[in-house]
Amino acid sequence: MRIRLRVLLALGASTALFAAPAVVADAAVLTVRSGMAVSIDDTLVTANSCTLGAVISRTKALTAGHCGDVGRPVYDQKGHRIGTITANRIARQLDIAVIRLAPRVSARIDTVNWDAKFHRGQLVWKSGITTGYGTGKVTDPAEVLRTSHGVSLTPPFLTSHDSYSIQTSLRSESGDSGAGVRNSRGQVVGILSSATIEGTVVVPVSRLPRALR
Incomplete structure (x- = not known):
């Protein structure tokens, strides 16, 4: 049973003082898409709730680096495991983590502009x-x-x-x-x-x- 206890106000990881259901059996097909809620275990009794930011390929997705460490499993709202964090750049001063998606998931791949520039008022x-x-x-x-x-x-x-x-x-x-x-x-x-x-x-x-x- 995973219980969400952690509070990260400025960082934005969602918190709740409630007991989450035990991780349920894997579904036949899970759809992973940007904007969905993800839960990442922090300790044995705490988990961080964050938003999945982008599905960049059939096998990879992105979220914030402070949401979880390398090796942590990533779950959807129903407790299905959808992947594992395989890279985290927060130690390199870049708040991005890469999720390796589980083989069984169906991924809605996003269009990403890897060369985007920003301007004031954009x-x-x-x-x-x-x-x-x-x-x-x-x-x-x-x-x-x-x-x-x-x-x-x-x-x-x-x-x-x-x-x-x-x-x-x-x-x-x-x-x-x-x-x-x-x-x-x-x-x-x-x-x-x-x-x-x-x-x-x-x-x-x-x-x-x-x-x-």
Whole structure:
């Protein structure tokens, strides 16, 4: 039985003080798509709830790096295992994690603009599990190192991470971490990292190494 206890306010990992159902038997076919809720075990009794940001191929998907460590299983809302985190760039100051999808899943592959550039006032939008669909604008297109802070119910209680990111006016709350941020053409250009008093910071997918795409 997995119980979600962790709180990550600024980082955006959703929290809830309730007992989740035991992991259920695998379904014959599971559909994995961007915008869906994912749960990633943190400890034996805690799990992080985040948003799956982009399905980049039949075998790979992206979410926020702070949502889970390498080797952690990834579940859907019903407790089906849909994959495993196989790469996490947060130690390299890039808040993106790569999920290797399970062989049985059916993947809805997104269009990703790996070479996207940003400009002030650019329209962007996202779909997160907490705040749903929302639009905003790029307020600071500079890809600079920003620090995000959070609070956890488990040690070390106060958390932080650094990531290269841009600043937007998108609204986001706990649980929206990992959501795919898209341009006006519907192409994924970034992964939602965290909410701050200035807005929501977004990690450009262009910074993800080609070998991990």
